[in-house]
Amino acid sequence: MTPIQCDVAVIGGGPAGLAAAVAATEAGADTLLLERHVELGGVLPQCIHPGFGLKLFGEELTGPEYSQRWVSQAAGIRRLTDTMVVSVSPGFTVWATGPASGLLEVRSGSLVLAMGCRERTRGAIAIAGTRPAGVMTAGTAQRLVNVHGHMPGKRFVILGSGDIGMIMARRLTWEGAEVVGVYELLPHLAGLRRNYVQCLQDNDIPLHLGHTVTEIHGDRRLTGVTVCGVDQAMCPMPATAQLVPADTLLLSVGLIPENELTRALGAEMDAVTGGPVVDDRMQTTVPGLFAAGNVVQVHDLADDVSLAGAVAGREAAAYARDGTAGAAWARVTPGSGVRSVVPQRLRLPADPATEITLRVRRPVEQRCHLLLTVRGATVARRRLDYARPGEMVSLSLGAQAAQALREGGDLAVEVVEA
Amino acid sequence: MSAGEETKEIICTACPRGCPLQVRVLREAVQVEGASCRRGVAFGRTEALDPRRVLTTTVRVRGGAVPVVPVRTRSPISRGLVPGVLAELRRVELLAPVSLHQIVLADPADAGTDVVTAASVEEVS
Numbered sequence: 001m002t003p004i005q006c007d008v009a010v011i012g013g014g015p016a017g018l019a020a021a022v023a024a025t026e027a028g029a030d031t032l033l034l035e036r037h038v039e040l041g042g043v044l045p046q047c048i049h050p051g052f053g054l055k056l057f058g059e060e061l062t063g064p065e066y067s068q069r070w071v072s073q074a075a076g077i078r079r080l081t082d083t084m085v086v087s088v089s090p091g092f093t094v095w096a097t098g099p100a101s102g103l104l105e106v107r108s109g110s111l112v113l114a115m116g117c118r119e120r121t122r123g124a125i126a127i128a129g130t131r132p133a134g135v136m137t138a139g140t141a142q143r144l145v146n147v148h149g150h151m152p153g154k155r156f157v158i159l160g161s162g163d164i165g166m167i168m169a170r171r172l173t174w175e176g177a178e179v180v181g182v183y184e185l186l187p188h189l190a191g192l193r194r195n196y197v198q199c200l201q202d203n204d205i206p207l208h209l210g211h212t213v214t215e216i217h218g219d220r221r222l223t224g225v226t227v228c229g230v231d232q233a234m235c236p237m238p239a240t241a242q243l244v245p246a247d248t249l250l251l252s253v254g255l256i257p258e259n260e261l262t263r264a265l266g267a268e269m270d271a272v273t274g275g276p277v278v279d280d281r282m283q284t285t286v287p288g289l290f291a292a293g294n295v296v297q298v299h300d301l302a303d304d305v306s307l308a309g310a311v312a313g314r315e316a317a318a319y320a321r322d323g324t325a326g327a328a329w330a331r332v333t334p335g336s337g338v339r340s341v342v343p344q345r346l347r348l349p350a351d352p353a354t355e356i357t358l359r360v361r362r363p364v365e366q367r368c369h370l371l372l373t374v375r376g377a378t379v380a381r382r383r384l385d386y387a388r389p390g391e392m393v394s395l396s397l398g399a400q401a402a403q404a405l406r407e408g409g410d411l412a413v414e415v416v417e418a
Numbered sequence: 419m420s421a422g423e424e425t426k427e428i429i430c431t432a433c434p435r436g437c438p439l440q441v442r443v444l445r446e447a448v449q450v451e452g453a454s455c456r457r458g459v460a461f462g463r464t465e466a467l468d469p470r471r472v473l474t475t476t477v478r479v480r481g482g483a484v485p486v487v488p489v490r491t492r493s494p495i496s497r498g499l500v501p502g503v504l505a506e507l508r509r510v511e512l513l514a515p516v517s518l519h520q521i522v523l524a525d526p527a528d529a530g531t532d533v534v535t536a537a538s539v540e541e542v543s
């Protein structure tokens with residue numbers, strides 16, 4: 001078996017991988033795109049709702065249309081679909097397998113990880129009760145309805161106010177089902193406000209904050225769930241328990257970056273984002289190994305995933321060409337009020353144009369400042385009218401911060417009320 | 419507040435930022451506060467007088483590689499027209515092959531825009 005040779009191998013053909021492959025090719029790299037599904041696009045083909053492309057194309061596209069734009073841009077790029085990467089080793093050697101090709105060996109100069117994420121399931125949040133049919137993730141229901149044309153139930157309860165859950169609440173209502181309500185454990189919305197307005201408010205679907213499902217009922221098929229209010233420590237309060245009859249429970253309770261391959265290569269991981277630690281060029285702590293999109297951190301918008309993918313692809317092409325991985329980095333650490341930050345490292349000398357993205361720990365519904373500090377001194381700030389955990393925010397590093405980092409020290413990011 | 423004047427609290431959905439708008443409507447005069455861009459002002463005005471949405475759903479396909487194809491209105495339509503257009507689309511069945519942006523319904527319910535496909539579907543023989 002002759003190994004397939006390429007400059008840049010991209011693992012995953014969703015929005016991050018497509019943008020990475022396009023950017024790497026534009027930068028002159030011989031690029032190979034590997035995708036486990038039979039078609040490219042990742043989750044986009046099942047996201048038939050609008051809202052994609054506002055940032056990149058200046059128009060409101062549906063997921064399939066947004067996907068199609070990238071798939072046509074990637075038209076000339078070598079790809080293997082229906083091919084799953086099973087192992088990777090430094091250097092890089094990629095082993096992949098698929099029904100048409102059998103086992104394949106790929107040798108690449110650099111590697112872009114763009115495997116995206118998986119939904120958390122019932123097992124991940126350990127809901128008590130029986131194990132009937134009719135309990136599934138919101139994304140599974142989305143695929144059944146939008147791609148396969150099957151309605152998975154008639155009366156739905158949705159646990160979690162993530163975007164896919166709210167989008168499915170509208171979709172199922174429009175298909176004639178009854179959506180009893182959306183229940184959210186946290187005291188605030190998990191997804192985007194526009195989805196709350198356009199999916200729930202528009203269709204009179206109630207949102208119950210500070211509630212969770214404590215038990216699943218039913219023998220062969222779900223007959224109902226017990227919902228319960230939670231206290232400030234997020235513990236269910238039994239006195240508030242209530243039986244809600246339903247034949248289907250959808251779970252929209254978060255996403256887990258899919259990083260088995262990343263760990264196998266020994267890249268340092270960030271326990272909060274669930275993804276690898278990356279620098280401002282989307283390079284992990286392994287030289288020549290890049291990562292972008294939801295495999296690094298869960299994004300709100302596909303446009304941002306594509307933008308990150310393009311950086312990873314461009315930089316992976318540069319590494320494959322000249323092999324320079326950088327020599328020194330500053331750490332970026334989440335400070336007061338900040339839950340997670342990406343990138344977690346900045347290659348020195350720091351690029352002032354770097355965008356620092358972050359999620360806040362809890363909602364700040366008033367004017368506040370994002371601060372960047374080096375050795376205790378504020379070197380950049382951005383004023384926000386509010387900051388919410390469900391919405392990723394960003395600020396530019398800027399010249400003053402870049403200059404301060406030349407003199408040593410790490411960068412801390414914090415949010416303070418004005 | 420004078421007679422006929424009404425203030426609506428609206429969350430702007432022109433972009434994911436979600437600015438909280440206060441929209442004062444006095445007959446046809448509309449005053450929008452709280453927007454941080456020009457699109458937000460336009461959104462607040464439309465949302466107070468005639469809220470509009472891009473409608474997306476799927477319609478059945480006969481003889482295709484997949485059983486349904488996603489469809490959309492080309493531009494946003496009045497929110498009140500959504501149920502009627504959905505009902506019309508439930509009666510539609512397309513014949514494969516289906517091309518991208520093929521017209522599915524021309525100007526349904528006098529909405530002022532067409533419903534078109536958002537993907538293509540290959541024919542399966």
